[in-house]
Amino acid sequence: MSGNTENILDIKNIEVVYDNVILALHNVSLQVPKGKVVALLGANGAGKSTTLKAVSTMLASERGKVTKGSISYDGTAIEKQNPSQMVGLGMVQVLEGRRCFGHLTVEENIISGAYSRKLSKSEINQELEKIYSYFLRLKERRKSQAAFTSGGEQQMLAVARAMMAKPKMLLLDEPTMGLAPQLVSEIFNIVKELNQKEGVSILLAEQNTNIALKNSDYGYIIETGKVMLDGTAQSLLNNDQVKELYLGISKKGRKNFRDVLKEEETSKKKNKKKNN
Amino acid sequence: MVNELLFFMEVVVGGLLAGTMYSLVALGFVLIFKASATFNFSQGAMVFFSVLAFCGFMQDFNVPFVFAFILAALLMVVVGLCTERFVLRPLMNASEDTVLMATIGLGYVLEGLAQAAWGVEVRRLDLGIGDFPVPWIADNLKLFISALDITAGIVATLMIVGLFLLFKYTKIGLGLRAVADDAGAASSIGIPLKHIMLLVWSAAGVVALVAGCMWGARAGVQFALVDLALKALPVLIIGGFSSIPGAIVGGLIIGATEKVLEVYIGPFFGGAIEGWAPYVLAIFFLLYRPEGLFGEKIIRRV
Numbered sequence: 302m303s304g305n306t307e308n309i310l311d312i313k314n315i316e317v318v319y320d321n322v323i324l325a326l327h328n329v330s331l332q333v334p335k336g337k338v339v340a341l342l343g344a345n346g347a348g349k350s351t352t353l354k355a356v357s358t359m360l361a362s363e364r365g366k367v368t369k370g371s372i373s374y375d376g377t378a379i380e381k382q383n384p385s386q387m388v389g390l391g392m393v394q395v396l397e398g399r400r401c402f403g404h405l406t407v408e409e410n411i412i413s414g415a416y417s418r419k420l421s422k423s424e425i426n427q428e429l430e431k432i433y434s435y436f437l438r439l440k441e442r443r444k445s446q447a448a449f450t451s452g453g454e455q456q457m458l459a460v461a462r463a464m465m466a467k468p469k470m471l472l473l474d475e476p477t478m479g480l481a482p483q484l485v486s487e488i489f490n491i492v493k494e495l496n497q498k499e500g501v502s503i504l505l506a507e508q509n510t511n512i513a514l515k516n517s518d519y520g521y522i523i524e525t526g527k528v529m530l531d532g533t534a535q536s537l538l539n540n541d542q543v544k545e546l547y548l549g550i551s552k553k554g555r556k557n558f559r560d561v562l563k564e565e566e567t568s569k570k571k572n573k574k575k576n577n
Numbered sequence: 578m579v580n581e582l583l584f585f586m587e588v589v590v591g592g593l594l595a596g597t598m599y600s601l602v603a604l605g606f607v608l609i610f611k612a613s614a615t616f617n618f619s620q621g622a623m624v625f626f627s628v629l630a631f632c633g634f635m636q637d638f639n640v641p642f643v644f645a646f647i648l649a650a651l652l653m654v655v656v657g658l659c660t661e662r663f664v665l666r667p668l669m670n671a672s673e674d675t676v677l678m679a680t681i682g683l684g685y686v687l688e689g690l691a692q693a694a695w696g697v698e699v700r701r702l703d704l705g706i707g708d709f710p711v712p713w714i715a716d717n718l719k720l721f722i723s724a725l726d727i728t729a730g731i732v733a734t735l736m737i738v739g740l741f742l743l744f745k746y747t748k749i750g751l752g753l754r755a756v757a758d759d760a761g762a763a764s765s766i767g768i769p770l771k772h773i774m775l776l777v778w779s780a781a782g783v784v785a786l787v788a789g790c791m792w793g794a795r796a797g798v799q800f801a802l803v804d805l806a807l808k809a810l811p812v813l814i815i816g817g818f819s820s821i822p823g824a825i826v827g828g829l830i831i832g833a834t835e836k837v838l839e840v841y842i843g844p845f846f847g848g849a850i851e852g853w854a855p856y857v858l859a860i861f862f863l864l865y866r867p868e869g870l871f872g873e874k875i876i877r878r879v
Binding site: 357359361364385387388393394396400401402403404412413414416417462463465466 | 669751757758759763766
C-alpha cells in the first residue's frame with residue numbers, strides 16, 4: 302500500500318525477540334494510512350499483540366525487543382520513546398483484555414485517560430460529555446465501580462479511556478474478545494464512528510476476521526510472526542483462500558496458510574514433472 | 578466502681594492515642610503498598626534515617642527546628658528519588674517478591690548510612706511537647722493522658738485528611754490509584770510510572786519523618802526505632818494493606834487492645850504481653866478476614 306496516501310504508521314521489516322531468545326515476529330512490514338482503519342488478522346500466538354506492543358513501545362515491560370527493522374509514527378522514529386511519550390505524541394493502545402481500573406468508578410477511569418493532557422476541570426467535563434456522546438451506556442453507569450460492569454461495558458470503557466487522551470492513532474487489541482455478537486457489532490460501530498468523526502487512524506488486531514474486515518479499509522493476515530497476505534479489506538473478503546481459512550467457508554477441514562503454500566508448492570512440482 | 582471505670586477509660590484512651598503512633602508508621606507502608614504492591618521492609622529504616630537526620634541537623638549544625646524539619650523532609654525526597662532511580666527502575670519488570678527483597682536491602686543501606694553520618698549513640702529529641710499527663714484533662718476528667726499522645730492523635734488526623742484529599746481529588750492521586758490497580762494499563766494511557774513512584778516514595782519518606790519525630794520524642798532517637806516500625810505489620814493486617822483509613826483504625830485497635838490486654842490479662846502471663854498480643858490478634862484476622870477491615874476486596878466478576 303504505497304503511493305499517494307500519507308502513512309501515519311510505517312513498520313519496516315521488524316523482528317521482535319522476547320527474553321533474548323524467543324523470536325515472535327519475523328520480518329513484518331505494515332502501513333497505516335492517515336485516517337484509515339487497518340485490520341491485523343491472525344490466530345492466537347500469530348504475533349498480533351506483539352506487533353501492537355512494538356508500536357506502542359510497551360514491549361520493554363514484557364522483556365521484548367525490536368531487534369531489526371524500523372517503526373516510524375507520524376514522522377518520528379519510535380525506538381527511543383517510552384509508552385507515556387507515545388501517548389504524548391497521540392498514539393494510544395487499548396490493551397488486550399480491557400484492563401480497566403477495577404476499583405475506580407467508570408467516570409474516574411475515563412478521566413484517567415486525560416492524564417497526559419493538561420486540562421482544567423471544565424475542559425475535562427467538556428471532554429467527558431463528548432466521550433459520553435459516543436458511549437451512551439457508560440454515562441448510565443458512570444458512578445459504578447468498573448470491576449462490576451459487564452464485559453462489553455468494560456471494553457467500551459477501555460476505548461473511551463484511550464479516546465480521552467485525544468489520540469491521532471488508536472491501537473485496538475482484540476476489542477471483541479469474549480463478547481456476544483450483538484455487542485461486537487455495537488463496538489465496531491463506535492470504532493467506525495470514532496474513526497470517521499474524530500479522524501482517528503486505527504490499527505486493529507482481531508481474530509474475528511469477518512467483522513473486522515467489514516469495518517476496515519485494509520487488512521494484513523499474519524501467521525507465526527510473518528505477514529502472509531495483505532490487501533484491501535474488500536479484496537481479502539473476496540479472496541478464496543481467506544474465505545476458506547479464516548471465514549470458515551470451506552468444504553475441507555481447517556487449514557492455515559502454511560499448509561496452502563505447501564500444497565501449492567507440491568502441485569507446482571507435480572506440474573513441472575508432468576511438463577518434463 | 579467509678580474509679581475502676583475511670584481507670585479502664587484511661588487505659589483505653591491511652592491505648593487509642595498510642596495507637597495513632599502506630600498508625601503514623603503504618604501510613605508509610607500503605608502508601609508504598611498501594612503503588613508497588615510491595616511491603617516496604619525499609620520503612621522502619623526510613624523512620625530511623627529521617628529522624629536521625631532531623632536531630633543531626635538541629636544538634637550538630639544548630640539549624641533551627643523548622644528549617645531542620647524542612648531539610649530532613651527534602652532529604653527524604655532525595656532518598657525517594659534515588660530509590661526510584663537505582664532500585665525500582667532497574668527492577669521494573671521484576672516480580673513483586675524481588676522488589677520486596679530489594680526493600681530489605683534498601684533498609685540496611687539506610688540504617689548504615691544514617692549511622693555512618695550521624696553516629697550510633699541515642700539522641701534525645703525535644704519537640705517542646707512533654708510526654709506527661711496534661712494537667713487540664715487530669716483535673717477536669719480525672720484521666721491521665723500524655724500531651725505527646727494527644728499531639729500524635731492530632732498529627733495523625735491531619736495527615737490522613739491530607740492524604741485522603743490528595744488521593745481522592747487531585748490528578749496525581751487519580752494517577753496513583755490507577756497505577757495501584759493496573760500499572761501496565763496505567764502506562765498504556767500515558768501515566769508516567771516513575772513520577773508516581775517518586776511521589777509515593779517521597780510521601781512515604783515524609784510520613785516516616787513525622788512518625789519518627791513522635792516516636793523519637795517518646796523513646797529517644799535510636800536504632801530500636803527500626804524494629805518498632807514493624808509493629809505496623811499487625812496494624813496493616815487488621816486495617817488492610819492498601820487502605821489509609823485502615824491504617825488509622827488498625828492502629829487504634831492495636832493500641833487499645835494491647836493496653837487493655839496488658840493491664841487485665843497481662844498479669845496471668847507474667848506481664849509484658851504488649852509485645853506479642855497484637856500479632857495474635859493479627860493471626861485471627863488473617864484467618865477470618867485476610868483482606869483486613871478496609872482492604873480492597875479482590876473483585877471477581879462472575
